[in-house]
Amino acid sequence: MTPAGLRDGITVAGHRDRCAISGIGATGFSSNSGRSTLSLAVEASLAAVADAGLRPSDVDGVVRCDMDAVAHNDLAEALGLPDVTYWGSSGPGGAAPGGMIGQAVGAVLSGQATTVLAFRSLNGRSGARFGRSGAVGSGGGGGAGWRPRAGGRGTYDEFFFPYGLVAPGQLFSLLARRHMIEFGTTGEQLGHIALACRARANANPAAQMADRPLTMEDYLSARMISSPLRLFDYCLETDGACAVVVTSAARAADGPQPPALIRAVAQSAGPEPQLGFLFPTLLRDSLTTQTSKSVADVLYRRAGLGPGDVDVAQFYDCFTITVLLQLEDYGFCAKGEGGPFAASGAIDKGGSLPINTSGGHLSEGYIHGLNHIVEGVRQIRGTSTSQVPGAEVCLVTSGLPVTSSALVLRRAS
Amino acid sequence: MIGSPADQPPADRPAPDRPPRLVPETSDPDTGGFFAAAAREELAVCACAACGAVLHPPRAYCAACGGWDTVWRTVAGRGRLYSWTTVEHQTHRAFPVPYTIVLVELDDAPGTRLVGHLPDRPELEAGMPMRVWFEPVDDDGTLLPQWRPDSTNAAVDGG
Numbered sequence: 102m103t104p105a106g107l108r109d110g111i112t113v114a115g116h117r118d119r120c121a122i123s124g125i126g127a128t129g130f131s132s133n134s135g136r137s138t139l140s141l142a143v144e145a146s147l148a149a150v151a152d153a154g155l156r157p158s159d160v161d162g163v164v165r166c167d168m169d170a171v172a173h174n175d176l177a178e179a180l181g182l183p184d185v186t187y188w189g190s191s192g193p194g195g196a197a198p199g200g201m202i203g204q205a206v207g208a209v210l211s212g213q214a215t216t217v218l219a220f221r222s223l224n225g226r227s228g229a230r231f232g233r234s235g236a237v238g239s240g241g242g243g244g245a246g247w248r249p250r251a252g253g254r255g256t257y258d259e260f261f262f263p264y265g266l267v268a269p270g271q272l273f274s275l276l277a278r279r280h281m282i283e284f285g286t287t288g289e290q291l292g293h294i295a296l297a298c299r300a301r302a303n304a305n306p307a308a309q310m311a312d313r314p315l316t317m318e319d320y321l322s323a324r325m326i327s328s329p330l331r332l333f334d335y336c337l338e339t340d341g342a343c344a345v346v347v348t349s350a351a352r353a354a355d356g357p358q359p360p361a362l363i364r365a366v367a368q369s370a371g372p373e374p375q376l377g378f379l380f381p382t383l384l385r386d387s388l389t390t391q392t393s394k395s396v397a398d399v400l401y402r403r404a405g406l407g408p409g410d411v412d413v414a415q416f417y418d419c420f421t422i423t424v425l426l427q428l429e430d431y432g433f434c435a436k437g438e439g440g441p442f443a444a445s446g447a448i449d450k451g452g453s454l455p456i457n458t459s460g461g462h463l464s465e466g467y468i469h470g471l472n473h474i475v476e477g478v479r480q481i482r483g484t485s486t487s488q489v490p491g492a493e494v495c496l497v498t499s500g501l502p503v504t505s506s507a508l509v510l511r512r513a514s
Numbered sequence: 515m516i517g518s519p520a521d522q523p524p525a526d527r528p529a530p531d532r533p534p535r536l537v538p539e540t541s542d543p544d545t546g547g548f549f550a551a552a553a554r555e556e557l558a559v560c561a562c563a564a565c566g567a568v569l570h571p572p573r574a575y576c577a578a579c580g581g582w583d584t585v586w587r588t589v590a591g592r593g594r595l596y597s598w599t600t601v602e603h604q605t606h607r608a609f610p611v612p613y614t615i616v617l618v619e620l621d622d623a624p625g626t627r628l629v630g631h632l633p634d635r636p637e638l639e640a641g642m643p644m645r646v647w648f649e650p651v652d653d654d655g656t657l658l659p660q661w662r663p664d665s666t667n668a669a670v671d672g673g
Contacts, residue, residue: 232605253539257571259549263538263651263658264631265601265609274599275617282597282640326603376571383617384570384627388597 117403118511120206121353121360124153124346125475130309130466133227134340141342142171142222143179149344154357155216158183160346162214164201166221166469167192176220187214193378195417195500196368197221198470199396199507203366205347215348221471222342230338232268257377266380270335270420274327276502277422279388281329283437286425288329290440292320294421294456295333295463297448302460305486309337310464334421336462343471345478354513361481364494364509365404369396374504382502389437392505393430393498401432404509406494408432411509413480413489414454414496415473418461427498428454450487458487470499477510535651536608538658545572547586552657555648558586559623568623589622591646592664596627600635618644618661630661638663 126148128134128141150157157180163173165188173188187208191200198221205217223229252259266272280286299315302308315333323332353360371392375381401407408431416424425439433454434442442448448456459465459476466472477497479485498507540549544560551558560572564581575582597617604611614632619625630644645664648657 250539251536253542253545255542255544257545259538259540259542259545260571261629263536264615264629264660265536265606265613266615266629267536267609268605271599271601271615275597275615278599279597324602325600328600328602330599376573381571383629386625 116206116210116363116366117405118362118364119350120209120347120363121350121513122202122345122363122474122478122510123348123353123356123358123360124149124151124155125343125478126150126152126345127307127343127468127472127475128341130307130339130341130468131226132309132338132340134224135227138170138222138224138228138342139175139179141224141340142169142176142220142344145222145342145344146176146180146218146220149218149220149346152358153216153346153348153353155346157181159216160218161185162187162205162208162217164188164204164208164217164219165190166194166197166201166471168194168197168469169220169222171220171222176218187217191368191506193503195419195470196392196504196506197499198474199366199497199499199505200368202345202347202363202474202508203368203506206363206366209347209349215352217347218344219347219471219474220342220344221469223469224340225467225469226338227340232270255377257381261380268327269379270330271327272380272383272502273420273422274330275383276388276426277329277334277420280422280425280439283389284440286440288331289317289321290444291330291334291421291425292317293443294418294424294448295320297443298418298457298461298463298465299333300449301458301487302464305459305465308460308465309339310460315464330420330422333463336419336467337464339466339468341466341468343468343475345471345474350513359482360513361478361495361510362513364406364511365400366506366508367396367400367403368504368506369399370504371395379503389426391426391430391501392503393427393501393507396498396505396507397431400507400509406509410494411454411496412492412494413458414456415458415461415477415480415498416456416496417470417473417498417500418457418463419467419500421463423501424456426501431496431498450489455487455489458485458489473497473499474508477508481510481512534608536606537652537656540656544574548572549656551586551588552648552659553655555657556588557591557646557659558588559620559626560584561587568626570623570626587623589620591659592621593618593628593644593646593661594621595638595640595642595644595663597640598638614638616644616661628659628661630659632662636663
């Protein structure tokens, strides 16, 4: 058995600061793109490649989210790539982005590719919608995906769907209720997360909610969707795509943009990953400590950094409660104190930990965690519409609860 | 017991103007025993025959001891309310709102949780005692274990 210290040494020497994100791209975000997910993926990818000062023919690696309708060969064909020598997919779903960057880093450092595109493209509002179209599991939809029997075939959905537990928001509502039971967390505390994201979106012309201010009164008086979560606890179903270019730190240094060094990447399935997808995570010992805790431990160790070193964070925010759990799991406050921490102003512009500076999933758009990486790179470059002065270290997290991933971006010194 | 109208939520049977129920798959090789027990109006969890560990969701291999032999252990249909949500926004045609999803931890298998569906917006409290009942969901004898507050035991332990 390898001693822990040696194991850590190998882990750290493996990738710390050796790769960078050299290009970022995004389409417009809307509720009805009127375009194919392939067209959206191509537009975002072309923008990212151009931003990196490269041509599509320089790209030899493609990584994707396992829920994306666009496969690596689709993108390679549409972009006219001469040869793709590495491809991969990560997930499940929102856990993908950090894992995608990890795959890109692994491909570059192992010599399997030199320039890797990581992308996510979806018509999340006009196309397949979570909880409606069978996007979650096999029997979850009442539309085209309708099946008379739910679950089976290794899905375990037979223990959940027949009870009307069919949408991700209903699961996160059960987590929020449990957090309230254990720690006295309030709806108003969750509201501060929604308000912080909305205020950042109001400064970001590309955000879907750029022109829509939100007050606490608006938040509290909005309709309940699945108690205790209200309308503005939910993210935006979005049509759009984002892409980033990952290459070696040396190559990135030759590009036109300041490189965003990938200080560390991490994935974690945690000690009780559970069977199936999504709903079986309700069977874990604790619902208030998530896979974000175990991925934080791995990430900080690999980065040689801790929460006190983070200048700004882009938290995966499918729901407000998702952020609250991560504030605790990533060590920015003690377990159970996420509510008071969120309400303290710490997560706002000028606070100790400004979050989701583009507006996040809650108010910019839901590109399944890829827009969080794009915004993280902007913070490192100093080009965010809510720039944190002097930001050198940005934490970017990807989904939970099934598994989780994350990365730390750093400005080159 | 299968419910009677007097003391249980109304069976949510398909009606001509109502969508069909979402019926669980009952023939999965790993999980089918749960529904086979339910069809006998029994609540059963999968357990390792060698070390006794509860394996839920059901599976054939016990990672705790390496055993491959499992049994369906009948447990009391009693539990405590662990969490709940009242759904106000309909996402699935089979489930008219409002309804409430409950997450119940079994008294006889600590840490094992099952889900239930209650119509409307019942008054609930963390840790309150819950009791199973078996709801017919098709014409083929499929019974779905459901949970309701247990009025025969009002004690609440705070959850």
